[in-house]
Amino acid sequence: MSTPDDKTKEVSADAGGEEAVASFEGVDEKEQGEGPGGFVILFFIIGFVASLIIGWVIFPKLLYSQKRQPVDFNHAIHVETVGNGCESCHIFREDGSYAGVPKLAQCADCHQEVQGENPEEKIFVEEYVAKGKEVPWLVYSKQPDCVFFSHTVHVKLAGMDCVTCHGPIGESTSLKPYEENRLTGYSRDIWGKSMSGIKKNSWDRMKMDDCAECHEKETGRKSSVQTDKDACFVCHK
Amino acid sequence: MKIDRRCFLSLGIGGAAGLALSPIPWKLADDSAIWTQMWPWTPVPADGETTYVKSACTLCPGGCGISVRKVDNRAVKIEGMEGHPVNDGGICLLGLSGLQLLYGPTRVKTPLKRAGERGEGKWVKITWEEAISEVAKKLGDLRENGESSSVACISGTDKGSVPTLFKRFLSVYGSPNFMRMPSVLDSYELALSLSFGFAAQQGFDLEKADFILSFGSGIIEGWGSPVRMIRAKSSWRESGGKTVQVEPRLSNTAAKSDKWIPINPGTEYALALGLAGVIITKSLYRNDFVKGSTSGFDKFAGLVLSAYTPDAVEKITGIKKETIEALAVNFARAAKPVAICGRGQGRAQGSLGELMAVQALNALVGNINKEGGIFAFPNPGYMAWPDYIADNIAAAGIKKERADGAGSGNFGYAKNLTNRFAETVKSGKAAVNVLFVLESNPLYSLSDTNTVKEAFKKIPFIVSFSSFMDETATNSDLILPNHVYLERYEDVYVATGLSKPVVSLSKPVVSPQFNTKHAGDALLLIAKKMGSPVADSFPWKSYGACLEEILGGKWGKLVKEGFWTDSASSAPVFKTSSGKFEFAGGFIDLAALFAPVNAEGDPKAYPLLLIPYDSMRIASGYIGDPPFAVKTVEDTVLKGKDALVEVNPATARAGGFSEGSYAILKTPKGSAKVKVHLFDGIMPGLVAMPRGLGHTAYDNYLAGKGINVNELIGTVEDPASGLDAAWGIRANLIKA
Numbered sequence: 001m002s003t004p005d006d007k008t009k010e011v012s013a014d015a016g017g018e019e020a021v022a023s024f025e026g027v028d029e030k031e032q033g034e035g036p037g038g039f040v041i042l043f044f045i046i047g048f049v050a051s052l053i054i055g056w057v058i059f060p061k062l063l064y065s066q067k068r069q070p071v072d073f074n075h076a077i078h079v080e081t082v083g084n085g086c087e088s089c090h091i092f093r094e095d096g097s098y099a100g101v102p103k104l105a106q107c108a109d110c111h112q113e114v115q116g117e118n119p120e121e122k123i124f125v126e127e128y129v130a131k132g133k134e135v136p137w138l139v140y141s142k143q144p145d146c147v148f149f150s151h152t153v154h155v156k157l158a159g160m161d162c163v164t165c166h167g168p169i170g171e172s173t174s175l176k177p178y179e180e181n182r183l184t185g186y187s188r189d190i191w192g193k194s195m196s197g198i199k200k201n202s203w204d205r206m207k208m209d210d211c212a213e214c215h216e217k218e219t220g221r222k223s224s225v226q227t228d229k230d231a232c233f234v235c236h237k
Numbered sequence: 238m239k240i241d242r243r244c245f246l247s248l249g250i251g252g253a254a255g256l257a258l259s260p261i262p263w264k265l266a267d268d269s270a271i272w273t274q275m276w277p278w279t280p281v282p283a284d285g286e287t288t289y290v291k292s293a294c295t296l297c298p299g300g301c302g303i304s305v306r307k308v309d310n311r312a313v314k315i316e317g318m319e320g321h322p323v324n325d326g327g328i329c330l331l332g333l334s335g336l337q338l339l340y341g342p343t344r345v346k347t348p349l350k351r352a353g354e355r356g357e358g359k360w361v362k363i364t365w366e367e368a369i370s371e372v373a374k375k376l377g378d379l380r381e382n383g384e385s386s387s388v389a390c391i392s393g394t395d396k397g398s399v400p401t402l403f404k405r406f407l408s409v410y411g412s413p414n415f416m417r418m419p420s421v422l423d424s425y426e427l428a429l430s431l432s433f434g435f436a437a438q439q440g441f442d443l444e445k446a447d448f449i450l451s452f453g454s455g456i457i458e459g460w461g462s463p464v465r466m467i468r469a470k471s472s473w474r475e476s477g478g479k480t481v482q483v484e485p486r487l488s489n490t491a492a493k494s495d496k497w498i499p500i501n502p503g504t505e506y507a508l509a510l511g512l513a514g515v516i517i518t519k520s521l522y523r524n525d526f527v528k529g530s531t532s533g534f535d536k537f538a539g540l541v542l543s544a545y546t547p548d549a550v551e552k553i554t555g556i557k558k559e560t561i562e563a564l565a566v567n568f569a570r571a572a573k574p575v576a577i578c579g580r581g582q583g584r585a586q587g588s589l590g591e592l593m594a595v596q597a598l599n600a601l602v603g604n605i606n607k608e609g610g611i612f613a614f615p616n617p618g619y620m621a622w623p624d625y626i627a628d629n630i631a632a633a634g635i636k637k638e639r640a641d642g643a644g645s646g647n648f649g650y651a652k653n654l655t656n657r658f659a660e661t662v663k664s665g666k667a668a669v670n671v672l673f674v675l676e677s678n679p680l681y682s683l684s685d686t687n688t689v690k691e692a693f694k695k696i697p698f699i700v701s702f703s704s705f706m707d708e709t710a711t712n713s714d715l716i717l718p719n720h721v722y723l724e725r726y727e728d729v730y731v732a733t734g735l736s737k738p739v740v741s742l743s744k745p746v747v748s749p750q751f752n753t754k755h756a757g758d759a760l761l762l763i764a765k766k767m768g769s770p771v772a773d774s775f776p777w778k779s780y781g782a783c784l785e786e787i788l789g790g791k792w793g794k795l796v797k798e799g800f801w802t803d804s805a806s807s808a809p810v811f812k813t814s815s816g817k818f819e820f821a822g823g824f825i826d827l828a829a830l831f832a833p834v835n836a837e838g839d840p841k842a843y844p845l846l847l848i849p850y851d852s853m854r855i856a857s858g859y860i861g862d863p864p865f866a867v868k869t870v871e872d873t874v875l876k877g878k879d880a881l882v883e884v885n886p887a888t889a890r891a892g893g894f895s896e897g898s899y900a901i902l903k904t905p906k907g908s909a910k911v912k913v914h915l916f917d918g919i920m921p922g923l924v925a926m927p928r929g930l931g932h933t934a935y936d937n938y939l940a941g942k943g944i945n946v947n948e949l950i951g952t953v954e955d956p957a958s959g960l961d962a963a964w965g966i967r968a969n970l971i972k973a
Contacts, residue, residue: 039240040247047251055259063264093286100284145281146274183268185277191267195260 060195064179064188070135071128072120072174079170086162086170098151104134138178140189141166141206148237158218167203211235285309291318291799293729293741294332295676295722296860298394298420299323299462300731300739301332302799305723305746312336312723312746317464322739322802323731324464331856332464334863338721339750341863343705343936345718346751355694356712365754365762368717373766375698376410379670380771385411385630386637389669391655392417393676393859396730398620398784399757403675406760409625409774410767411634414669416641416655418677418859419586421579422732424960427650428592429613431822432600434813436652437613441575442736443469445609446478448571450512450564452505452578452595453484455851457493459582461734463853479571481564483508486850486883486925487918488581498564499920501555502848503834503964505578508561509594510831511550514541515565516601522569526603530811533821537597540827553833555920573609574602577734580964581851584858584928585684586656588955588962590831593822600818606810613810614738617730619803620787625774640667648959656952656961659683662692674701674709675756676719678859681708681932684963685906686948702756707861708934719756724749726781727757728788728795738803742795755780830957837951838905838967845888847904847924847968849946857929864938873914874927880943881914883925884970889915892970899973902926902944904966906951909944910973924968 082088089102107129114125128135143149154160162170179188191197192205199205202214215221215230224231256262275281285308294301294315302321306314315335317328338344348368353359363371379385390407392400395417404415422438429437441461443449454460457467470493473480482494483505491497500508516522517538527534547558554561568574576598578591604610627635638645640661641654648654659679661667672693683689693699693712701713704721719725727743754762757780764775777783785792791801813819824830836846854869856862862870874881882902884894894900894913902911902924911926919925930943955962 039244043240043244043248044251044254047248047253048255049251051252051255052259055256055261059259059261059264063268095287097287099286144271144275181268183265184271184275186271191264195264 056195063182065182067138067178067180069138069175069178071124074118074120074173075170076173090162092152092156096152096156098155101137101139104128104132107135138180138187140178140187142186143190143206144184144186147208147235149235164202165206167201208235282308282313283311285311290744290746292723292746293727293743293799294328294335295727295729295743296331296335296338296856297329297459297463297858298422298731298733299329299464300729300733300735300741301328301462301464302741303328303332303335307746310747312339318799321741321800322737323462323735323741323800325468327464327468329459329463329467330853330866330869331860331863334865335723337863337865338705338860339723339747341936343707343861343934344721344751345704345706345710345716345753348718348752349716351714355714358711360716365717365752365759368715369759369762369766371715372700372717373763375671376763377767380411380630380767383630384668384670385634386413387668387670388412388673389414389416389640389658389671390673390675391658391677391679394418394732395653396617396732397728398787399727399780400675401620401622402757402760402780402783403673405622405625405774406764406771408635409627409631409764409771411627411631413635413637413639413644414641416639416643416658417653418679418682419653419656419961421583421585421587421592423586423651423653424579424589424592424958426652427589427958427960428596428822430650431589431824432593432596432813432819433613433811434819435613435810436616438616438732438738439734440612440614440736440738441577441734442609442612443575443577443734444472444736446573446575446604447473447476447609448568448574449473449478449480450568450574450576450598451480451482451484451490451494452509452576452591453482453580454490454577454583455488455581456480456482456490457853458488458490458851459853460490460577460579461583462731463582465735479567481568484580485848485920485923487916488850489853492918498556498560501553501920502846502923503836504554506588506591506594506831507545507550507553507833508556509576509578509591509598510541510545511547511554511561512565512568513537513594513597513601514545514550515547515562516569516598517542519566519569521566522601523603526605527601530603530605530817531600532813532815532817532819536827537820540831544828568598569602571602573604575599575604575610581849581928582857584682584851585849585963586955586960587964588832588834589958589960590955591834591962593820593830597820600820605818612736617732617738617740619730619738619740619791619801620728621789622787623776626770628770631770640669642959647956651959654959655679656684657954657959659685659689659692660952662695663688665695669696671698671700672696674699674703674713676702676859678703678707678709678861680712681934681945682858682947684947684961685951686945687907688951702759704753705861706934707859708932711934717756717759718751718753719759720745720749720753723747724753725755726784728784739800740791740795740802741800744796744799757783824957832956834953834955834962834964836965836967837953837963840967843904843967843969845922845924845968845970846965847882847902847926847946847949848965849928849950850925852927852929855927855929857927861932861935861939862929864936867938867942873916875930875943876912878942879912880909880926880930881912882970883916883919883923884913885919885921885923886915886917888921888923889913893972894970901971901973902949902968903971904949904951904968906966907948909949911944913970924970 091099221230288307290305294303301324302318304316304318305312317324317326319326347362349360350363352361390403407415425439480494481496482491483498483500485502547561551558576595578595641658643651643654699713701710701716702719703710704719723746729741731739765772896915926946931945932939950966952961953963
């Protein structure tokens, strides 16, 4: 007779091992005979696939609402007409600060009257210029308020191209729908169109890591001892 | 095969595995992090173009230039204007908090007419047309009945075009009753007209002075023009100028002085006369000036040498005679000594004798009309008003006796005795049917609030031009809300002791936020509505047009630079009959001029003395403390809603009080529950309380906090001038 302790030793040694496996198999076979075997796998797959579909297909549709811009603006046509590229309308003020989306007064300099045949222009002139109402543009690139970002430093000092962050928006003939994150209120363009976060172009995504990546590469600064990258307060003032 | 529990477990596991490989957990974690860091309900200021608008602050009489930073159409910060002759970039706590008055909840947003009982807070919104018509009709009826002189106006100031416009209106309409809120400026103006011989404001070249003897003036607590004075105080530190503070309480000014001399409250005049006596005895006065440019010296010397010897002054003031003698010598031997008075911020008028005594000190050391000394500036002449047309009713009306008695009888010298107004109206001596209230809050700020309330009950129609729901507006019948200073044009004449006259221009920084109207425009509309002959003297289309016309050539400079200074106005002149500085100011009995002012109340029933004090952290004028400023008030002054009074530990011990214990503070005028704060820096037998608390109106940040000291203090009429000479009141602290 051996003690339970001895048995354990045997199992863990060699011959006992097979015995243990066999006994487990024995149990499986017995239950498979009457049990749900295939269904277990099937249900696993159903759950798995359903989750993936919900996560990759339905979730983004629920998370983001689709909003149309108040006026469908044609960037391409304007870039052709103006002389100074993006900065013709997206101006830097005299004090060096960046003005962002043009104010109505700026647009009205040219669009006091309807000039072309585009119905969108007509809407713009009648609904906004005539009424003196600012256009409530939805800004795709709006970042949270906790981030300090200076266009002047990036464009004027570092000589960066607008396209690097904003993409070829200047070539677009129509404004895409604004997809607003229902939870945070920010545009989908910040996270990027791709839910997986895969990015092909520098402008596909504009999260903190994307800023940090470029800062690390371009400035070479490692002002933070903790992260060995640019310090937090460079942007989070 | 059958579906059992395991299948569902498996479904769940599969679902979980799929979930882990989907973006849901990672994306939601990220989004909720952003969400919690940027709560959507937290206001984020909108970005926009930054601009600056140069304007002037009118929240106190200091007249600082301000530069307001705007982001698009929103004012976001008030800063001091660089290069402005008053404050050169500096700004005080109240000035900084001005935006809370512009955007805060206490604004009156549209003309209001009382619906319920007075003070009940029931209002109906009316249009401007209705409001103007109602006032014009009431005024028209009174004028027809020959009661034009029963219309009165209380204004925060009488300088500048808007008060002048109101005064002009009353003159054309037929009433002499334009009054401004009392302050030490009344006493200074009166003293100047007696000793210099013309209507003037006093200027102090304090920055260049080297010995400043202050009889209780809160040099760094809001006296004069607050920012300028704080700067001046710093400049003495560098230039070696000495300051001596004579005051019963260790105020911040006293604490920062080179010497603090505690004095029995209300006896400052005696100290000034005692110092004069020592200076005369020791022949330390500037003989050339006294001989050549003053009159009445012998008479003055006779009085101080007989009645105000150092021994006698020691008995009155409680200051050792050695201290008095040393102070007199130091003062007289300084190169550019200046003596100033006006307790605290100069909110109270004080007795004429006190002012004349202090002025005599300045005359003895000969620092009048010269660098580092004092000046008298003639009343501002920068506005050129066209003559008005007074018909018979107007001519008769303005000759009638004023409701406050100023300018007639015993008070022939006085221009404003607004302190007497409440009493005469309450007692029925003066009948007032309509009262205009402009940029002031008499129901809160005048001493003896209960009497003022009684008087207001006797006035059938009160029109407030206040921008805010202050105590007076709350108790009026009609509110015609003015734009606040950041929404309007207005000239700001600085009458508070600068070394040269300065006029600033208040400009609209933002467009009016509500359905308000410039008080000047409202008045012009009332005049127009009344028709000829009143309207004939008000030909302007708007207040703006009026201002531009009366400023003439200065308008352009004011708009461009924001201020205008008159450097040519300080010619040394005396226009008295003798052509010299008058020590006695025409008084035959000098002893009557320099009579002691006793506090109201029976010393047996009220063994202590209550004195009010001023603080830079508590706005005590027309403007109540905005929330930013309330936050800075120390918890030894205001704890929760409780007011704390300063009491010397010895006095507190005798009464059985310890730090923080509740007490009933009782004076002949009223009583209030207060907390006791033990303070070694106050003389025994005194109780000190700040001005500016105990509002019942304004917003929840201010209303109901502390006690309004004006409710506890009455007026003491100065027999020589009619001014309110009260510096405190007898009081008692009873265990609560």
